[in-house]
Amino acid sequence: MLVDSHCHAYSFGIDELESFKDILIVGVAEDYESSIRNLEISRAFPNIYPFVGAHPWNLQDIREEEVEKILEIARKSSGIGEVGLDRRYSKKTIEEQIKVFKLFCELASEENLPMNIHALDTWRECFNIVTSYDVKSVLFHWYTGPIDLLEEIASQGYYISINPAVTIQPKHRSILEKAEVDILITESDGPYLYHGMSLNPLKIRELMETIAKVKDLPLEYLERIIEGNFKKFIG
Numbered sequence: 001m002l003v004d005s006h007c008h009a010y011s012f013g014i015d016e017l018e019s020f021k022d023i024l025i026v027g028v029a030e031d032y033e034s035s036i037r038n039l040e041i042s043r044a045f046p047n048i049y050p051f052v053g054a055h056p057w058n059l060q061d062i063r064e065e066e067v068e069k070i071l072e073i074a075r076k077s078s079g080i081g082e083v084g085l086d087r088r089y090s091k092k093t094i095e096e097q098i099k100v101f102k103l104f105c106e107l108a109s110e111e112n113l114p115m116n117i118h119a120l121d122t123w124r125e126c127f128n129i130v131t132s133y134d135v136k137s138v139l140f141h142w143y144t145g146p147i148d149l150l151e152e153i154a155s156q157g158y159y160i161s162i163n164p165a166v167t168i169q170p171k172h173r174s175i176l177e178k179a180e181v182d183i184l185i186t187e188s189d190g191p192y193l194y195h196g197m198s199l200n201p202l203k204i205r206e207l208m209e210t211i212a213k214v215k216d217l218p219l220e221y222l223e224r225i226i227e228g229n230f231k232k233f234i235g
Contacts, residue, residue, distance in 0.1 A: 002208065002223070003230040004201040005161050006082070006116055006141040006187035009048050010037035012200075017045055020201040024230060028082040028116050028141075030055040032066045032073075039076060049078035049234060051116055053104065056086040056097050067100055071107055078234065080104050081116025082141070088121045098129070105133040114233055116141055123149055131156060137233055141187060144171045147178050154183045159233050161187035164203040165194050167210060176214050181222065184211070185229050 002023045009017065009027035025048045029035035035052035042050040052074050054062050074080055083104045085097045108115045108130075114137035119126040123145030130138050140153065143160035153160060162184055166172045176184075186207050190200035208226070212219045 001227055002201075002204045003186050003226055004188045004190075004204055005139055005159075005185040005230060005233065006189050007201055008034070008189070008191065009041060009045075010034045011191050016200075017041065017048075021045065021047055023047060023201045023204060024227070025049065025201060026051055026079070026081070026116060026234075029053045029070075030058050030082060031062055032069050035070050035073060035077070039073065042078075051079045051081040052077045053081045053083040053116070054100060055082050056084055056090040056092065056101075056118060059090060059092040059097060059100060067103065071103060074104075074107055074113065075111060077113070079114040079116060079137075080108050081114075081139075082118050083115065084118035084120075084126055085122035086118060086120045094122075098125075101126070101129060102133070105130055105135055108135045109133045112136060112235070114139065114235060119145065127152065127158075130158075137235055139185060139233055142172070142189060143175050143179075144169070145175075147174070150175070150179050150183070154180060157232075159183050159185050159229055161185045162207065162211060163187055163189055163194075164199055164207045164210075165197060166207070168195055168197065173214075176211065181215055181217070181225050182229065184226060185233060186211070186226055 004025045027038040038050035042048045138158040142163045192199040
């Protein structure tokens, strides 16, 4: 099966979700409301794995009580995300972001939950924090971080996701060229419009063809590798 490891599934309508039913999808959340929505839609769509979380961009609107509520429902979920740190766009200080991120890392470690991480301009910081909490399963979504961190990510058994934007984003393309396939998982980050590219799970087929071409691998072989990586990540 095709895999979308990072998708804001709660933002799609029922008809759209129906069109994605042959794709394994991690539905990431941004706050308590979207976390609850993910849990609800996963009951109707068994191909959707519901994650819960608080996006670092949204932390200025999320009170401590809401974070606690998200942590409470995490045990009913398939994992934690979208969570992390962002030095570029978040309006919260990095110290405030780290405080919240560590709460999610602590829970992920205690409950053995996979984490789906946003780490824009904070790749190594996030890596150091999740390893310090001994989080077992981690995905760094839409990875555009340091090349030299890839080996450490692989050594921990962690993963990075590749987005359809790899065709137009040079930094992301360089990551795909350098990374080993055994740490790669596909994602859409949909619904999202990136430089005119409408991202959604239906883009995954085209993305797989791109990855197969870049890595010079048979498509069917690559599909088995990516699906296997996804299942290991989910646990």
